[in-house]
Amino acid sequence: MTFVENPQRNGSEPIAPSLTAAVRQLGLDSEYRGRRFRKAELLTILARLLPQSPAELLFSQIRAVAKANGRLGNTQVRCQGQKRGTTYSFSDADGGGLSSDAAEETMPQVRDSRPAASPAVRSFRAPEAPTSAGQITVHHGDNLPIMERFEPASFDLIYIDPPFNTGRDQARTRIRTDRDEQGDRVGYQGRRYRTTVLGKSSYADKFDDYTDFLAPRLDQAYRVLTSSGSLFLHLDYREVHYAKVLLDQIFGRESFINEIIWSYDYGARSTSRWSAKHDNILWYAKNPRDYCFNYDEIDRIPYMAPSLVGDEKAARGKTPTDSWWHTIVSPNGNEKTGYPTQKPLGILTRIVRVHSRPGSKLLDFFAGSGSFGEAGAQWGRDVTLVDESLEAIEVMRRRFVNYACDFRAASSIPDAIEPCSIVSEDTEPAEVVESETSGSGAGRQKDLF
Numbered sequence: 176m177t178f179v180e181n182p183q184r185n186g187s188e189p190i191a192p193s194l195t196a197a198v199r200q201l202g203l204d205s206e207y208r209g210r211r212f213r214k215a216e217l218l219t220i221l222a223r224l225l226p227q228s229p230a231e232l233l234f235s236q237i238r239a240v241a242k243a244n245g246r247l248g249n250t251q252v253r254c255q256g257q258k259r260g261t262t263y264s265f266s267d268a269d270g271g272g273l274s275s276d277a278a279e280e281t282m283p284q285v286r287d288s289r290p291a292a293s294p295a296v297r298s299f300r301a302p303e304a305p306t307s308a309g310q311i312t313v314h315h316g317d318n319l320p321i322m323e324r325f326e327p328a329s330f331d332l333i334y335i336d337p338p339f340n341t342g343r344d345q346a347r348t349r350i351r352t353d354r355d356e357q358g359d360r361v362g363y364q365g366r367r368y369r370t371t372v373l374g375k376s377s378y379a380d381k382f383d384d385y386t387d388f389l390a391p392r393l394d395q396a397y398r399v400l401t402s403s404g405s406l407f408l409h410l411d412y413r414e415v416h417y418a419k420v421l422l423d424q425i426f427g428r429e430s431f432i433n434e435i436i437w438s439y440d441y442g443a444r445s446t447s448r449w450s451a452k453h454d455n456i457l458w459y460a461k462n463p464r465d466y467c468f469n470y471d472e473i474d475r476i477p478y479m480a481p482s483l484v485g486d487e488k489a490a491r492g493k494t495p496t497d498s499w500w501h502t503i504v505s506p507n508g509n510e511k512t513g514y515p516t517q518k519p520l521g522i523l524t525r526i527v528r529v530h531s532r533p534g535s536k537l538l539d540f541f542a543g544s545g546s547f548g549e550a551g552a553q554w555g556r557d558v559t560l561v562d563e564s565l566e567a568i569e570v571m572r573r574r575f576v577n578y579a580c581d582f583r584a585a586s587s588i589p590d591a592i593e594p595c596s597i598v599s600e601d602t603e604p605a606e607v608v609e610s611e612t613s614g615s616g617a618g619r620q621k622d623l624f
């Protein structure tokens with residue numbers, strides 16, 4: 176631990192080594208050298224550099240040091256101005272920093288979020304952002320019928336973050352389709368099918384039915400994945416165990432590769448049990464012997480005790496484990512869209528870079544604010560997004576204004592029903608499919624989360 180004088184508290188305040196490493200970075204990195212930062216910018220940068228710590232806390236430590244014109248590790252931290260006009264600068268304490276005049280010239284600009292891939296990327300290795308962004312296609316509507324119309328094996332990577340609870344009555348219609356030249360449905364290659372309704376069922380939307388809601392959609396996810404494709408299912412601790420059992424049935428147990436724990440540190444603490452501050456992300460590979468894992472694309476994170484591993488290793492950083500520390504989307508950062516449950520680009524960018532390649536086809540059929548879409552397009556992947564909420568569509572319209580983005584109503588997809596949609600691909604077309612229609616969901620958007 177490094178101890179610095181904290182003038183605000185009139186005493187010595189322990190500063191985590193990672194904070195001093197980050198501040199040193201701000202002093203030395205040519206990206207930051209000579210720049211001056213306002214508080215909001217610093218919070219964003221700190222959240223990226225040190226996702227495991229609350230940026231506000233780190234900022235207040237930096238501010239305390241800056242007010243005293245003090246040193247944090249090897250870095251001189253200064254501030255100028257008062258309250259809202261205050262800016263902060265960092266320079267190499269050995270004199271390597273720029274003068275305040277130079278600093279004046281490079282007043283902060285809002286930066287393109289593209290290279291801010293994941294938390295510690297900037298500290299260690301600049302990611303090579305592709306020169307051209309991918310294409311985004313957004314479908315508005317219930318994802319099940321939309322996915323039934325996607326071609327089999329058409330996506331390399333699927334990430335989904337379904338709502339905990341659909342918040343509405345679900346009505347399910349079981350239908351049977353038979354080949355019939357006069358039939359009412361058109362399948363692939365123009366083949367026609369006759370639909371027979373076998374029965375209807377409905378259920379109140381409660382906890383027990385969650386897997387019933389998810390199952391047909393995960394069947395579709397399996398169907399539309401390429402043979403070397405991967406699915407990432409983002410849930411919370413209440414649902415993950417049921418979903419694991421479901422996915423084991425659909426993909427096979429051997430296809431389960433990892434459970435990623437995304438830990439954050441935000442909000443109130445429970446006084447009656449351990450505060451739940453993590454989400455669970457299940458990774459299934461369609462073929463556990465052939466999947467995409469770009470080791471070299473993994474962003475590196477700082478060692479907790481860099482002095483124990485030597486300079487070279489400390490400078491390179493280490494790869495993360497299956498526990499990922501990352502702040503939630505900052506309520507006052509650039510990334511925020513205002514959509515509830517928005518997931519951070521840092522998490523999704525890591526998934527995109529490691530589990531797909533430029534040119535890969537990506538899908539998120541619970542798209543929300545489109546975070547996965549942005550992460551994918553930034554890294555040159557074509558992304559298809561689906562969401563049934565108009566609010567989500569509006570947020571994505573604003574978010575993707577600078578991207579090549581095509582918005583489609585569900586009805587605009589050609590009515591091409593894939594009759595073998597819920598059976599394994601090597602079976603003859605199964606003639607029974609299930610489809611869902613929604614009941615009284617409209618206007619209950621808040622319940623979705």
Ligand SMILES: C[S@@+](CC[C@H](N)C(=O)[O-])C[C@H]1O[C@@H](n2cnc3c(N)ncnc32)[C@H](O)[C@@H]1O
Binds near residue numbers: 514540564
């Ligand atoms: C938890 S949010 C996703 C948030 C997203 N990952 C983000 O970063 O913004 C879940 C989304 O699923 C959508 N959704 C729920 N049921 C759906 C369905 N049957 N079809 C399509 N979208 C659905 C909701 O409208 C909501 O936007």
